[in-house]
Amino acid sequence: MGGPKKPEQERCDAILAAAYEIALAEGLDAVTARRVATAAGISTGLVFFHFQSKDGLLEALLGVLLDGTLDALSDSGLARLEPWDRLERMIRVELERLVEYHDAVELIFAFYFSRRDDLFRARIESSFGRYLAAFSPVCREVAAGTRIQGDELAATVVALVQGALIQAIRNPETFNPESILATLRAVRPA
């Protein structure tokens, strides 16, 4: 027994990487302590040593997923554009970015729906909240001086992006963000 020692973070990263791979390849259910340990080339016990419980491991994995997708909001300098152009640009960037990572997004949804308790949901919920908050300012600007309510527009935009994500997950090969963007451009008030 015993073996080579490695610094905590390096080990944790390796375990998480193994868990990530298994989850991507075979789904959340396949992420068991034994399989992760084997994939990482370590023993079962070490997984619990570093993450306390399976839930601890999954929470950490969810954190990695969120950091790489929902929480990685780009706020490229778009201040010079018209509000409508900024909003359209944001939607385009988000659609393209999240569609690119559709498999990670799929895992996030799998996390969300795998449990009814708050362990994962609260975490995901707060990411979604930040997502809405990121769209809110420009939506308010777009709505200013029109019949549209800013917060209602923001809710609609987020719903549209989420729905588009579902479609991208359902059929990544044929889903095309341009369909949605073209429709948006067509209904844009002059």
Add this chain to the structure above:
Amino acid sequence: MGGPKKPEQERCDAILAAAYEIALAEGLDAVTARRVATAAGISTGLVFFHFQSKDGLLEALLGVLLDGTLDALSDSGLARLEPWDRLERMIRVELERLVEYHDAVELIFAFYFSRRDDLFRARIESSFGRYLAAFSPVCREVAAGTRIQGDELAATVVALVQGALIQAIRNPETFNPESILATLRAVRPA
């Protein structure tokens, strides 16, 4: 051993009802043969006698869920309305109906994301397909004579409805379909 005999369908319905209750109350993971049997007041073996396998039971349960929600499209006679009014009406009806059954819809998403294979996905996918098909005709009418493409509009509408569903699942108490409907009305071309 042995016990009172009941006709096949009656038993199956009872088993499915028990499974449905457990799934709604505690999630898909809680649907095990033992628990369903206990809830239905029968023995474990009888579940397998009637449904062959756990997957068989889950497939049947998914069928019940889809029949009650996605597949229950209302095609109330709206032929007299303008295309835009018809579309808006369809969206309103669907939002209100599916939000009412948000817990069943949540279970459908749980089915979808619980597995990566086609066992459940194909079934759900075909229901989503019918959903899109139901929106397509009116979307084509709405798009006729505008810059909008009918099929792109339909894809956008379905994405919007799906995204709204996610929001309704996330927060059933505060979600309000009117936010989205008001925004749609505001962007409607004159």
Add this chain to the structure above:
DNA sequence: GTGGTCATTGACCGCGCGATCAATGTAGAG
């Protein structure tokens, strides 16, 4: 060297799962 700290191992425990099956009860046909 020696001692202490901590990462690491892998056997082990108890559990609940899906599934099986011989035994048994029930109902209807003849």
Add this chain to the structure above:
DNA sequence: CTCTACATTGATCGCGCGGTCAATGACCAC
């Protein structure tokens, strides 16, 4: 009444899971 077909039971099997732990190795301070 008997025979047959079938619904029903519950003990049972094997499995993989999450989690634990005493033993052991590696490393560092002195």
